[in-house]
Amino acid sequence: MSGFPPAQIIPPQVLLGAYAQGVFPMADAGELTWFSPLMRGIIPLDERFHVPHGMRRAMKKRPFEVRWDTDFRGTMQGCAERERTWIDATILESYCLLHRLGYAHSVETHDEEGLQGGLYGVALGRVFFGESMFSRKTDASKFALVGLVEELRARGFILLDTQWLTEHLKRFGGMEIPRDEYQRRLRVALGPMEDGFHPPVLGPDA
Structure with a gap:
């Protein structure tokens, strides 16, 4: 599945169906690839998570x-602010649509100067699929990650998927597990x- 035109939106049921199978998309030079x-x-949501x-x-x-879902688009745009990004117009608009439907969420860190960092991802069942993080100030994305874990624990989530493991995530207890x-x-x-996808409740004010 590739070759979505830059302005085309991935249908929500296609995205959610992919996540339910453990598959996620990334864009590169106008081509969409599924991984x-x-x-x-993953980041364990038990005592192995540590700050x-x-x-x-x-x-x-x-x-x-720390705020939830007050600037989802701005959070995605912040995540795309890098020399090479996999977040193109298709990815941006597709996830903004998922956000409007209640499946995609942003956890944001703000100060008196505005949005300074955050992360976004997709929630389905009791799993949160983390997509990307960004920081404009020191530790801004880390504050968002801690806020995310606290909320997932409170809501009874049991899986926090980070796709790949980075050195940054290792410091919080991140680990790798085989695909099976x-x-x-x-x-x-x-x-x-069996009865389809339903967005779970997320966010301290939900």
């Missing part, structure tokens, strides 16, 4: 306010889907 990594990055000491000190100063183990966990987290 299912052999080794999948580094330096981050704990920063949190005490409360430099940012990921698929097993994904099936448990999604639960029965």
Whole structure:
């Protein structure tokens, strides 16, 4: 599945169906490619998730306010602000549509100067599929990640998918698991889907 024109939107049922199978899209030079990594990055939502000491000190100063879904498009655009990005017009508009339907969410960090960092992803069943993060100020995306984990725990989520594992995520307890183990966990987290997809409740004010 590739070759979506730049302005075309991936149908929501196609995107959600792909996520339910452990597959996600990325764009490169106008071509859409679908991925299912052999080794999948996840962040455990149990005691294995940990906040580094330096981050704990920063949190005490409360430099940012963590908000949910107040600037989803701006968060995606922030994630795309890099020399090479896989977020093109198709990806942007497709996920903004998922957001309007209640499936995609942003966790944002704001200060008196505006949006400084955040992350976005897709929620389905009891799994959150993290897509991308960005920071304009030190630790801004980390504050969003901690806020996300706290909310997922409170809502009874059992899987936080990060697609691939980075050094940044390792510091929070991120790990890799084989594709077959990921698929097993994904099936448990999604639960029965016979009656179709329904957006789960997310966000402290939901």
